Amino acid sequence: MLNVFVRDLNEKTKSIRSKGYIPGVIYGNKLDKSIPISVYKTDFTRLIDSKNHDGYIQLNLNNKVYNCIITDVQVDSVKDLFLHIDFKEMK
Numbered sequence: 001m002l003n004v005f006v007r008d009l010n011e012k013t014k015s016i017r018s019k020g021y022i023p024g025v026i027y028g029n030k031l032d033k034s035i036p037i038s039v040y041k042t043d044f045t046r047l048i049d050s051k052n053h054d055g056y057i058q059l060n061l062n063n064k065v066y067n068c069i070i071t072d073v074q075v076d077s078v079k080d081l082f083l084h085i086d087f088k089e090m091k
Contacts, residue, residue: 001058001065002047007036013084017041022082026059026066028089037061041082059087067091 004024007016013023020041027034037059047057059066068087076083 001060002039002043003060004037004039006061007038009036017081017083022085024085024087026061026068026087026089028068028091030091031089035061037087039085044082044085056090057087 016023021038022041024037025034057068066089068089071088072086074083
């Protein structure tokens, strides 16, 4: 399970990344609207490196669990940084 946090849309993404987080979004047909989130970079990297998720990832947002798949990861290949992650909720 990956802990994620609600992201303030007024905060610049550069600021979010400098604090060690990756901006992202949770979207899906069952959601009223997409949820802007941030995830701690170290936690996300560990999860991806462990390959311990069989394609589905459980996201914990304010004690509510979302079963998601990763649909897009934007990477800065020069700096080797994650720029943004899209999670799609699967029900």
